[in-house]
């Protein structure tokens with residue numbers, strides 16, 4: 001009898017967590033942000049996710065029925081106030097060569113991703129992010145070969161902290177990177193990513209005028225359809241590996257883990 005009571009208690013507890021999650025998160029989508037898809041090779045551990053862990057994360061989301069959509073599609077749905085439940089986007093910052101390690105699993109699952117390119121680093125072929133060792137960057141031919149999975153977005157020309165730049169320099173960073181990428185890929189570049197997640201003054205006006213439809217930050221949150229959505233400050237979630245996650249990281253993303261655990 002006692003066992004039965006415990007069992008009923010456990011079932012009620014799980015059910016109430018699920019119902020709470022369902023009603024709280026059912027109209028939310030999320031954008032994932034990654035930097036390096038490689039085994040740790042020095043510097044900030046938190047910027048690495050190993051190819052094995054990345055594959056497990058993607059397979060888990062696929063298994064739970066989440067649909068990976070392009071940023072174009074997400075922006076369209078947000079503008080049209082269409083349903084966004086159980087959808088997500090994947091983004092990679094800077095354009096490191098090791099995101100090739102993500103290509104096969106994304107292709108196999110039918111997932112798409114946006115790679116925000118740091119123009120100068122891609123031209124030079126390598127880049128040392130602050131507190132990180134120098135890393136090889138993707139080259140343009142790599143991206144053209146993998147265009148069935150990876151879309152390109154702008155991450156500025158020189159990756160500065162744009163919140164402290166003069167307006168002319170901000171306009172240069174957003175417009176020259178867009179123009180160069182469009183000339184290279186013969187495709188309209190519609191999505192921007194703030195270096196270090198730092199938003200600059202008059203961001204909406206400048207990005208809209210330059211022809212961008214969205215911009216992503218490093219603010220950790222879901223995208224909620226009910227909000228007055230700012231398409232030029234979309235939040236993203238950094239799904240780190242448990243070994244590089246602090247308690248603070250865990251608490252910051254607690255609601256994300258709860259949402260995907262419940263599959264809502």
Ligand SMILES: [Zn+2]
Pocket residue numbers: 093094118155159195196
């Ligand atoms: Zn960056």
